[in-house]
Amino acid sequence: MREVFERDDVIPLVAEVFRELGYEGASLSVITQRTTLSKGSLYHFFPGGKEEMAAEILAHVDAWFVEEVFKPLEEGDPEQAIARMWKSVDSYFQSGRRICLIGAFALDETRDRFAGVIRNYFKRWVAALESALKRCGREARQARADAEETVSGIQGALTLARALNDKAVFGRSLRRLQQRLAVPLPVP
């Protein structure tokens, strides 16, 4: 029995390896095991090797957030978009069982390789949320501060949940952040 893969089938599998082991820790031998693909096949899909795999995955994750989270925040109904963000974040990070690959890459020298993507991802998230908050009627300075604090808080929650090996921490943190972000509707 022999399976035939598409490039896009491989990406999520490899992504999970990077998430679990980090860039340096994700060796090709582990990747071959998890994908059930040989090195030859992997290099067929990604001639640039490991670095190309990681770049592709980061672009993939980024694109998902752009469509699912950032664009709605930027363009859609702000309150609906914010509610959707909380839902997407909780499900994407599997209620704290899964970490943020881009956030993890930001912490070590891996950042240097992918500085652009990493920076843009977080920059756009903060800016998109800030925009939505302003359209909710929040004052400009406050919107900026709250957006930054929220994105930062999500990353912190992921770290702490992982460190304590307690996904409940993630749920609690998310709920606190969400509550703080909920603006009281302007009194009619």
Next chain:
Amino acid sequence: MREVFERDDVIPLVAEVFRELGYEGASLSVITQRTTLSKGSLYHFFPGGKEEMAAEILAHVDAWFVEEVFKPLEEGDPEQAIARMWKSVDSYFQSGRRICLIGAFALDETRDRFAGVIRNYFKRWVAALESALKRCGREARQARADAEETVSGIQGALTLARALNDKAVFGRSLRRLQQRLAVPLPVP
């Protein structure tokens, strides 16, 4: 010219390499360069190799926080201890230029090797802060929530500052967290 090192002289140097490159990324060849010590010498100090180096460093960092932050929070005047915590955190993480080694280790499979230390570090930090907040007169549930949120928030701030390559983010986040934690003194 030939330098003679003590084990304790080496630890901070190696620690910085781990912080920058992560556990897997910190190769012995880099460590020899940064310490100016040969592999032979390193194995003289750390017969257990890389894993022993990392364990030693984690214990070192942990001990520093215990003395500088946790114990004061647990035993000392709570308001003074909290003020001291903010100062220590800002200076330890060099206002956002330096990341948290223990937090970074928590994110990838390195966590599995050092799960105990990592868990205890964060657990004790949260508990110590919670204790101080209670002694400040805060209600128990609120104290717990605020402690968790603060420690989590610091980790998030480190991640975001690194990702955006903007240490100002760290300063702002720290100030916001600090402000939220500041309890209004009970009205006399």
Next chain:
DNA sequence: GTCTATACAGTGATAGAC
């Protein structure tokens, strides 16, 4: 598009001279 076989640099680690 998949595989095996292979190249060869770099890895963590050890032995032994000084």
Next chain:
DNA sequence: GTCTATCACTGTATAGAC
């Protein structure tokens, strides 16, 4: 306590058969 020399092994990457 320091070094150099060397070890076996795994790392990424490539070539070529099917």
